[in-house]
């Protein structure tokens with residue numbers, strides 16, 4: 001069992017796995033006669049394969065208990081997957097770089113601050129949605145289309161929080 005302490009999520013630390021979606025750490029420009037700031041193109045939506053298209057969904061997730069024990073990570077080889085909290089919910093992010101094998105030394109665990117969303121790039125190994133404290137509602141953008149788009153990799157993990 002590999003035990004990891006979740007570290008605060010930052011755009012730089014998450015770069016090997018995808019993007020952090022956050023209006024506080026992204027550039028913007030004015031639109032709508034200056035009434036709106038557009039934080040533009042924050043994450044790459046990847047939709048690969050036959051009849052691929054982008055899906056917009058809402059996940060309503062029940063909270064997990066900490067320490068979080070995992071028996072697998074999953075990946076979506078044909079598309080990215082983004083999670084954006086709708087009510088400042090914090091969640092645990094566990095990731096490993098794309099590849100057919102997972103090196104336990106490459107697994108990273110993060111905790112978001114409620115304002116952050118994430119976009120897993122296609123093929124990034126990740127834990128399934130793991131919201132903290134209370135029921136969470138997330139806007140999800142990922143890939144629809146033909147063929148299988150979810151692989152699982154067995155790995156025993158225990159994620160703790162420094163709080």
Ligand SMILES: NC(=O)N[C@@H](O)C(=O)O
Nearest residue numbers: 074081126127128129150
């Ligand atoms: N299965 C599904 O749509 N969700 C997972 O991919 C997940 O990452 O939570």
Ligand code: NI
Nearest residue numbers: 074076081128
């Ligand atoms: Ni997923």
